[in-house]
Amino acid sequence: MATITTPPATLQPCEHARRGRALRSSPPRAWRRKRCQATIRAAATGSGRHLETTLAASSAAGGEEGDVIRRLQNGPDVRGVALEGEKGRPVDLTPLAVEVIGESFGEWLREKGLGEGEGEQQQRQLRVSVGRDPRLSGSRLSAVLFAGLARAGCAVFDMGLATTPACFMSTILPRFDYDASIMMTASHLPYTRNGLKFFTKRGGLTSAEVEAICDRAAGKYVAKKMGLGGGGGMPPVVMRVDLMSAYAQHLRDIIKERVAHPTHYDTPLKGFKVIVNAGNGCGGFFTWDVLEKLGADTTGSLHLEPDGTFPNHMPNPEDATAMSLTRGAVLAHGADLGVVFDTDVDRSGVVDDAGAAINGDRLIALISAIVLAEHPGTTVVTDARAGDGLTRFVEARGGRHCLYRVGYRNVIDKGVQLNADGVETHVMMETTGHGALKENHFLDDGAYMVVKIIIEMVRMRLAGIEGGVGSLIKDLEEPAESVLFRMDIVGEPKDAKQRGVQAVETFKKYIEEGKLNGWELDDCGDCSVDQGCLVDNNDQPIDVDAYMYRAKFHDESQKRLGWVHIRQSVHNPNIALNMQSCIPGGCKSMATSLFDGFLLTSGVNEFLDISQVQNFVE
Numbered sequence: 001m002a003t004i005t006t007p008p009a010t011l012q013p014c015e016h017a018r019r020g021r022a023l024r025s026s027p028p029r030a031w032r033r034k035r036c037q038a039t040i041r042a043a044a045t046g047s048g049r050h051l052e053t054t055l056a057a058s059s060a061a062g063g064e065e066g067d068v069i070r071r072l073q074n075g076p077d078v079r080g081v082a083l084e085g086e087k088g089r090p091v092d093l094t095p096l097a098v099e100v101i102g103e104s105f106g107e108w109l110r111e112k113g114l115g116e117g118e119g120e121q122q123q124r125q126l127r128v129s130v131g132r133d134p135r136l137s138g139s140r141l142s143a144v145l146f147a148g149l150a151r152a153g154c155a156v157f158d159m160g161l162a163t164t165p166a167c168f169m170s171t172i173l174p175r176f177d178y179d180a181s182i183m184m185t186a187s188h189l190p191y192t193r194n195g196l197k198f199f200t201k202r203g204g205l206t207s208a209e210v211e212a213i214c215d216r217a218a219g220k221y222v223a224k225k226m227g228l229g230g231g232g233g234m235p236p237v238v239m240r241v242d243l244m245s246a247y248a249q250h251l252r253d254i255i256k257e258r259v260a261h262p263t264h265y266d267t268p269l270k271g272f273k274v275i276v277n278a279g280n281g282c283g284g285f286f287t288w289d290v291l292e293k294l295g296a297d298t299t300g301s302l303h304l305e306p307d308g309t310f311p312n313h314m315p316n317p318e319d320a321t322a323m324s325l326t327r328g329a330v331l332a333h334g335a336d337l338g339v340v341f342d343t344d345v346d347r348s349g350v351v352d353d354a355g356a357a358i359n360g361d362r363l364i365a366l367i368s369a370i371v372l373a374e375h376p377g378t379t380v381v382t383d384a385r386a387g388d389g390l391t392r393f394v395e396a397r398g399g400r401h402c403l404y405r406v407g408y409r410n411v412i413d414k415g416v417q418l419n420a421d422g423v424e425t426h427v428m429m430e431t432t433g434h435g436a437l438k439e440n441h442f443l444d445d446g447a448y449m450v451v452k453i454i455i456e457m458v459r460m461r462l463a464g465i466e467g468g469v470g471s472l473i474k475d476l477e478e479p480a481e482s483v484l485f486r487m488d489i490v491g492e493p494k495d496a497k498q499r500g501v502q503a504v505e506t507f508k509k510y511i512e513e514g515k516l517n518g519w520e521l522d523d524c525g526d527c528s529v530d531q532g533c534l535v536d537n538n539d540q541p542i543d544v545d546a547y548m549y550r551a552k553f554h555d556e557s558q559k560r561l562g563w564v565h566i567r568q569s570v571h572n573p574n575i576a577l578n579m580q581s582c583i584p585g586g587c588k589s590m591a592t593s594l595f596d597g598f599l600l601t602s603g604v605n606e607f608l609d610i611s612q613v614q615n616f617v618e
């Protein structure tokens with residue numbers, strides 16, 4: 001297999017990147033050789049003594065065993081298999097892994113200077129909260145997470161079942177005001193998985209920060225395996241706190257204040273019927289603690305009880321069953337709105353009163369329409385899988401559309417960067433339903449997105465506007481076709497990431513060298529964001545989510561048929577190939593061109609399972 005030596009090249013360096021930041025040509029950190037010495041400080045159990053062991057990076061932090069921990073990093077999250085039951089995937093998110101990651105996070109926080117230099121006390125104890133989704137592995141893994149945090153000297157606050165955005169809000173809401181928070185969740189992934197998301201008051205940690213924590217944890221893991229890490233001792237003291245009631249009140253207050261109902265201020269949702277489908281994840285609270293307390297009728301809501309086996313369907317606004325069951329309930333009960341949350345409520349989708357599913361591009365359009373009315377001319381950042389119709393929708397309302405890398409953190413970070421560069425950017429949304437607003441701490445919060453939509457729904461009725469919220473996006477042009485293929489990366493799991501990069505880079509090279517007729521890499525032109533900022537400047541190449549490209553296809557008559565977006569999955573060893581066409585049959589033409597001209601001829605079929613594309617073409 002060829003070794004990747006070139007960094008993922010620039011499609012077209014973005015103006016914002018050109019301003020002051022040099023492009024680095026280093027390979028992604030995940031497989032960069034660590035040359036430093038790793039110091040493992042291991043506290044001897046009970047005795048208070050410290051063993052200090054210095055190991056060469058190649059045998060500890062850089063060694064095979066430590067890679068067990070590093071491979072748990074999925075972009076800005078930690079994700080892994082926590083329960084037996086997945087064919088070919090052993091448990092890797094073990095209690096020991098979670099404990100050392102928790103401990104490393106606590107130490108990392110201290111190193112970042114949190115809790116220092118406040119008044120007389122030079123260093124106060126850091127306060128870290130922990131929430132979790134209802135997964136079966138959650139309570140066992142929480143216990144070791146608490147232990148890891150306590151070993152790092154943190155005071156631990158257990159919020160029990162919570163949502164990911166609520167965890168972040170526990171660092172902001174006055175009664176809580178924690179230094180940091182961890183949410184234990186694997187979002188919409190199967191019940192066998194679990195994971196961690198990290199927050200400080202600044203927001204979610206970046207991929208690079210999580211990588212640093214995992215690197216540190218890898219050293220601890222190796223030391224513990226060698227019997228050097230201590231452990232045991234007294235169980236940590238953990239304070240149980242009720243965060244979700246305060247978070248729900250925070251959401252209720254926003255709705256009350258912004259609707260400012262002229263006749264019933266405290267119950268602005270009186271007369272509205274709203275269906276919630278929580279998919280047995282964490283979103284049930286929104287029904288009884290937000291909607292009903294504001295006067296809404298929620299009869300007919302679905303799967304509100306948390307159940308870590310997810311017996312009905314995965315909680316996910318992209319899930320066809322979740323959307324169609326919600327649609328059925330909305331129509332059966334004559335509801336004004338249906339709401340679908342993902343497991344940990346950082347994503348959502350809705351169904352309008354006519355039963356139309358509003359997720360993906362439609363949800364981005366709906367939120368953009370609402371926010372553009374409040375902030376004319378604002379920029380909307382999405383991932384590059386958004387359709388051309390969405391760009392026209394945003395532009396028709398005076399907004400600007402910036403298409404960026406897939407991955408919610410990438411999209412949010414791009415918005416933060418644009419604002420810092422003076423480009424007013426209020427909306428950052430991924431087509432998966434992760435949506436963040438500038439007005440809400442740049443936090444991807446599925447419940448807050450629904451709050452925005454509900455406020456608009458009530459305002460429309462108060463203003464006597466006919467039609468539900470769906471009427472706000474009636475001019476959104478949809479693509480004629482859209483397809484997603486997954487090509488599994490075959491072979492040794494440890495080589496999967498590198499093979500994935502190889503496949504994606506080969507695709508790019510093929511197009512650049514003119515080996516694929518009709519194809520052209522999409523770029524951002526002169527980088528005015530209104531032309532779509534399809535930029536991959538990769539000044540900070542991080543793991544797999546730095547390597548992704550979008551290319552457009554023209555047929556022999558130079559007619560543009562659509563585009564393809566290629567990238568490596570962050571969760572599983574596969575290449576995701578999204579295709580969108582503006583004409584019926586366009587996806588088949590594009591798939592055929594790629595199959596014959598690239599997949600069969602470039603050699604990538606030696607390590608990619610291309611059968612999905614083949615079946616589609618044939």
Ligand SMILES: O=P(O)(O)OC[C@H]1O[C@H](O)[C@H](O)[C@@H](O)[C@@H]1O
Pocket residue numbers: 187406407408409430432434568569570571572576
């Ligand atoms: O790479 P995939 O398996 O398609 O998953 C990609 C998606 O994973 C998660 O859901 C992240 O939250 C999203 O930001 C990301 O787009």
